[in-house]
Amino acid sequence: MSEENSIRRITLTHGAGGALTSNLIKSIFLKGFSIRRALDGVSLDDLDDSGSIKLMDREVVVSIDSHTVDPIFFPGGDIGSLSIAGTVNDVAMLGAKPIAIVDAIVVEEGFPIETLERIVDSMNKVAKEVPIAIISGDFKVMPKGKVDKVIITTAGIGIVDENKVVLDKGAKKGDKIIVTNNIGEHGIAILSAREGLKFEGDISSDVAPIWDVVESAMNVGGVHAMKDPTRGGLIGALGEIAEKSKVSIWIDEEEIPIRDTVINACEMLGIDPLELICEGCAVIVVESEKAEDILKSIKKTKHGKNARIVGEVKDRDRGKVFLRTSIGSVRPLEIPIGEPLPRIC
């Protein structure tokens, strides 16, 4: 074996947010690291959407994401709106009220200032909608050709009462599964913008800050676990909850909120819509008796109108996700190894 061949290299799949990313995190980022928790909060070990710090009777939730989406403008949004909504949603998935954002922007030399202005304008609009304050930032320029256009990293800070943090591992037998928006819209929107594809009917990204949806559910009570189906899509999110909660999740194909336009586009492209990334949607696992009330509450919010109860939690076949199809059969869903498309978010 030549020396070159013996070098293990990062592949696109390592960054796809699935099993390979998770393995890389476990084998590199968690290896030999001794300080794991800050003031007894949520840690990297938990592999959840955010970490946290306990502070008196509150918990400060912190999340970070780099956004590398290509193209930077797409139907329904741009890298600016994505960078705020994505991080707000990660904070919200722990049940924390988003309070503040800090952002670090790296642009390529020669990037048009007017384009930067449009992007910052999008960031501000989404921040205003939440509402969340952008309290600090960093701006760097890399020489031409050293980075493709722009990367925006945002870290979000949220607050939740101590020990009220909602983790992926909280799903319990008998719980109901709510999906809060039509799935797959962001994935198809990016793909169509990138490849210049046209589909019947309009498709635009669902990118949106969904703290309103989460808050409406939390106000009813009985929320046990939450995850936004980003890289890896609905199956990825359900699979992670099933694995961490040591339960199985059963969903009904007919109940999944999805538009025909997206189904048709997926058929044309040979893509499973259940694996498609969403950016304005959450999977919320709730106590059975509260499910209908929570659904009603969510449906009143701006970003929760398409919410549906799609299935429930069982305690056998732990770690697995099953789909009950429209013709009545049951098939186990294979957890994707990650998002097949690079730079989708």
Added chain:
Amino acid sequence: MSEENSIRRITLTHGAGGALTSNLIKSIFLKGFSIRRALDGVSLDDLDDSGSIKLMDREVVVSIDSHTVDPIFFPGGDIGSLSIAGTVNDVAMLGAKPIAIVDAIVVEEGFPIETLERIVDSMNKVAKEVPIAIISGDFKVMPKGKVDKVIITTAGIGIVDENKVVLDKGAKKGDKIIVTNNIGEHGIAILSAREGLKFEGDISSDVAPIWDVVESAMNVGGVHAMKDPTRGGLIGALGEIAEKSKVSIWIDEEEIPIRDTVINACEMLGIDPLELICEGCAVIVVESEKAEDILKSIKKTKHGKNARIVGEVKDRDRGKVFLRTSIGSVRPLEIPIGEPLPRIC
């Protein structure tokens, strides 16, 4: 004028951390933005090293920085140690005890996994030294050629008692200026590694987390302003403090801690050492009567052994910085428009 010429474009100087960066932030990032403060804390408007959130009787300080240093390994450190130390220091500059870090790593497809392991190892080592916990993270891969090797963005969280936050605007007439370490080492180390230059004597980056230095000063009391002389170097940091505090700062050339090796390298390269970036140094502005005690306290710390009192604050010629040279003349220092070298941090 052709259409192409009419497009305003980002230049490397826009990302150099000086006046042009500051103008860009004011004209783009602060324009039309309505939510400026989170829970009455420090905001983007303050253009300080970090933002903050007030929470009961504490203030949560938050800072973010993208690290794009080239080369990624250099004498004295690497992009991993820089990414932790840089953000820890930004949090510390507000007087807050660093508590937690979140990191977002973007790597180029094909990046060697062993190299990533070395970098993460550096991050962990510095985090352990502080000590600070890495509580959450993000990992993304960009296709080959779309980003040069690796970018690491870190956000840091620190805690300080309410209203004890130390801002750049706090310097007062009569205050003394302490520089806590030899200056210019990081800048020369990067330059020598990048260009393959050899200088007489060893030069390696001073990159280090300096919360120990800050804490030792804060424990004495009387700290009015702090800034780490990163992009723009010592003059840049002093200039910002002078401007925001509406004072002038007078420093004695002979008192500035700097090694002959660095002075010689700067002479060879035609660079002003006062503009060179440091990554393990702080400018601390302190109450005159406490200055000697603070200096003594700082000199006992691991990263403060080279600390010196270099000058003082006056209330005339506001916003300006003056150098008293070794031959007794006084010259005003021109605030640099930013760091002349791209990808220095």
